Amino acid sequence: MTAEDRVPSTPAEYDRVVALAETRLVLMGSPGAETAAVADHLAARLGLPSIAIRDAIQSAVRAGTELGDDLRRFMNAERLPPPELLAAIVRRRLGEPDVVDGFVYWTEFPTLSVMRSLETLGIHTVELVLADAEATRRLTGRRTCRGCGMIWHIDSSPPLVEGVCDRCGGGLFHRDDDAPAAVAHRLSVYHTHCTPVLARYRAAGLLISVDATRPTEEIVTELTSRLEGG
Template identity: 40%
Template sequence: MRLVLVGPPGAGKGTQAAFIADRFGVPKISTGDIFRANVSQGTPLGQEAKKYMDAGDLVPDEVTIAMVRDRLAQDDAAEGFLLDGFPRNVHQAAVLDDILTELGARLDVVLELAVDDEEVVRRLSGRRTCRSCGHVWHLEFDPPSAEGVCDACGGELFQRDDDRAETVRHRLHVYAEQTAPLVGYYGERGLVEEVDALGPVAEVTERAVAALERAAGRVAPEA
């Protein structure tokens, strides 16, 4: 199965991607993983990306796309993959279509993890991170025993800038403008399966797997 995972920040894409990739026996491919692999291996693309990352700038589309193209051409992705974090916009989606055509493949399904904005703000703004060990707690879902103190190591807990409510709302605005249109782009081709991302992780995983199995039943064998 070749699938793309979409959803707003805080929808649980990273968690679900790991479970789904394992369930269907395909590699989980995220742009973050691709960047880190290329940078650590010192590839020409990695060196190019590192210049932007070190300067605090976004890696340009052409560099990201080149990395994705290289990754999808690797042997372990020949029979399927799960893409998380790519494409991020309709332009990248069109390029992905071209890449898959070059590889003689096609996308089978786009899994959308659906969650409303206020739930995302609630999930992310409640997170607190330990300065010492990096463990992440949540004031509502997984609170520490003592306010501001990490149960694991006794370190100080703090709220990352990315987790502040105003920052989360800005990220949601960017998602709505740039990434959400993917649902319409792929929906016109009947590729989208929407999954309610509210509830315990295991329940969301069950819904996601059921949706993907339904989609797999509709996918005709490739010529």
């Protein structure tokens, strides 16, 4: 089904499309903002699927679509797929029957081309607001267990013995992704993509911003009450 199929033709149909926008959510958050966890909790609370770009890609490839073939060509050539292709892949996934009543699509790379391709579906956008200093503290302090993959944090959830996993006794290491220079780069990529997106939806009155420094449950409770309150 395409968005065009859902163009409202009666007042009742129009009301239905407006109501649907309340359940078609695009959640954006910088690295460190726990966007995936918030999306999963929010989706569970609303009874909707939580979808990330990798789900959209897997779906396009699994279904043997032309989009999947195009993507594979880029991946085989070790080239980044163009934004229009990613936009089409996300758009395809969010048009599948299981998400007709709504979805929580979450991303750390909210490019304008993807976002614009979703607008005809009727979407609300949500920004998880986290200062770069806090994102940096969260990410650079992470230590990952070589044994079981558990993630510890040197301040907020340190193991009993420094450098050793409480759960399995494995050694902890600092992932390259979590090194200060890598984190600074990830944040700068996020801002480059996100700034024009946020400006667009803020100006249109379609952006809900929430403080992401709090526990996931609190964030989700605030979001659901603000969505219900309109």
